[in-house]
Amino acid sequence: MSTFTPSDARETAETVAWAAAEGRALEIVAGGTKRGLGRPMTTEHVLDVSRLAGVVTYEPAELVLTVRPGERLAAIAAALEAEGQMLAFEPPDWRQLLGSSGEQTLGGIVACNLSGPRRLRAGAARDFVLGFSAVNGFGETWKAGGKVVKNVTGYDMAKLQAGAYGTLSVLTEITVKTTPRPATSCTLALAGLDDEAAIAALARGLNSPFEVTGAAHLPARSARRSGVGAVAGGAAAVTLLRLEGPPASVAWRADALEALLGRAVRLGDAETRAVWRELGAVAPLLGPGRRVVWRLCPTPSRAASLAGACRAAFDSAEVFYDWGGGLVWLALDQAEAADDGGAARVRAAIAGMGGHATLIAAPDSIRAATPVFQPEERGVALLGARVKRGFDPRAILNPGRLREGL
């Protein structure tokens, strides 16, 4: 086993071309914080792209940032903050959830299409990728998209590349759209709602014209784990709605939302930042003991019944909701989840609710034994396999990371 550490796109292409010729599989890493995400692989070599780092261009007035994939997320966030901007999809920090350390990179976030609480309103990582350069499984350097905010020239390959977990091409340069940072933020916290009532309240908030940019619900057990006093202190379930923007606008919308939904506690800017960071990091489920964690994306209005079905199936089930119910995080005791991580019962629960269940945090043995990502309909799966062959016919790029044989 060797680790290749190319310093530029050309060396990356040479390495992949060699691997393609020899039929040697490569695991693609940069910060290595998400190696425990997806199916475990048995690759011969590691392609470490962390030296492909640095900002290529950043033009705040164009809202366009081009970086190499190994650029650290923390450095990007600092550079953007200095210009009053941000990545609106709010990349989450899953290091604690995945039990990893090291530095997250933009390449990893884009490859896994990971988005935080603001995904609900702003869109996912995939919606912000304007263009990229990459090396395909033939060892060819190619590019798609552009460096402007509006572009339909050719197929939208960026969407395909985001969330492909490195199985289609190795990114060597990424252009993303940046967004002005809101001047301030505030969170309304409603106490004591049951799950069903909470999801309905979040929907009312989201259907209102008051621009809710975060909509989550913590049942009492997970609320207690929050590091934010106003959330943890009440010993009750907490329903959270975030507002962002200029101070006068946020204050006006907070009043309007409270008139709509009833009395709420208001969290200021610092507490708001802290609590939504926690939610992105899945902190409310990071309890003691050995757990497996699932990420469920149902039809939002079905979220509470989905959680109910999970609770009926598992004594140890603990959940919280984000994206107005469009995201349900589920933790199970490993012992109860058993060999398949609970997959059979979790997927039975989500069947018919439209959507998908992904096993996020679990030991390698469980992730190797069960489909980590939601199994696709046969026709879609066959199409996906044909797409993969068009990018990486010898299956040398992260083989098996998404699915067996892909």
Added chain:
Amino acid sequence: MIAMPEPDRAVLARRAEIVAALRTIVPGEGVIDRAAELSAFECDGLTAYRQPPMVAVLPGTTAQVVEVLRYCAMNGVKVVPRGAGTSLSGGALPLADGVLLGMGKFNRIREVDVANRCVVAEPGVTNLAITQAVEGLGLYYAPDPSSQIACTIGGNVAENSGGVHCLKYGLTTNNVIGVELATIEGELLRFGGKHFDASGYDLLGAIIGSEGMLGVVTEVTVRVLPKPPGARALLIGFASVEGAGACVAGVIGAGVIPGGMEIMDKLAVEAAEAFVHAGYPLDAAALMIVELDGCEAEVDALVAEVEAIALENGATSCRSSRSERERLLFWAGRKAAFPAVGRISPDYYCMDGTIPRREIGRVLRRIEAMEGEYGLRCANVFHAGDGNLHPLVLYDANKPGELDRAEAFGSAILRLCVDVGGVLTGEHGVGVEKRDLMDTMFTEIDLAQQQRLKCAFDAGGLLNPGKVFPQLCRCAELGRMHVSGGALPFPDLPRF
């Protein structure tokens, strides 16, 4: 003129048999083969290109769509899907040896789901009809191409259409959450739904904007948004286009993302004002329309901020809408700009490049200089916030040589867009129109990779051939590895 693929004589020779077979799938008037009636389909919004199809089929059910595609796949017959035919890039230009598959009968909204803020619609539903179906609930569908009264959501999916609000609210791809797609092999597949994100490859993202080359969309699920509590539009006049361009950069740079930010040059303003009487200032060299939305306190603050930036950049006039009626009137001129230009010229050719915003002034000056070089006038209307230009090259198709000159002028503009760091098309699609310019942006390898995606969906190349790619490659050749084991650079494992 751009050449379309040579018609397949064998297919043409079987025309009667093909028409008869299609009639067994779609009975009655759903199959059109009379020349007089086929001429209705001979072009889309890119009227310089015309070609009646071999036969037009207007299916009424999804099962019929599937059967037609399956028949065409088995018989090697090409298929061109069509919505309302408003494409400005020739995306729905028929083929002499192809079936034109019109999806106009799919015009029902299947579901309005308020709790999940989405609408499930058939592909032939117009863009505006979706907003109309939910506006009573305080919701709307954000992408709003100027043709929204006519263009269909299926066509929007094919072209990844934009509109004046996409700077803040995104293009079609950011607002469509699910589709049902019939493949050329006659399989019905679902991508996405009412839930967030995909598990596995984001094929929904690849399908949107694929210009009818990957499959035929038979159902679309879109996200709808709450209407902002308020919105006001500003009409700002500038003595120079550079001033207007600098103002755009200033507004975005100050962290303001307007709901819409448009610029029209003097010629476009004159045409629009004569047509719509929106009260546009006729003395300005460039007119900017900026829409700011949100709650009243926010709109007030943003209006003041934008006015200040405009004055710093040499604005000569600035008016704010005082009522909803006036706001819509300000937009009416902009939305009618294309037909308005159509009134002052027998024909016009609409371009669609996107450039970095900082280049707006320079590019407009260069286009002005080109007017002399090509002997044609050009009116400019554009989505300034996105840097998306719509130069309208005015010509008269009845004057010998003018169409060719207009096309050459248009190509020169698009090359200029790419030269300054931009792209060929921001929202209209490549289609036929920009097909042969693809190599200004992409290498052969880039284009081959895109075509390998096409091959995964349509290995026979039967769906909308002749569009997007300057040369269609055979899928078998694209799949070949151009490497041989062991012969490549690393005898030992290299460590960079």
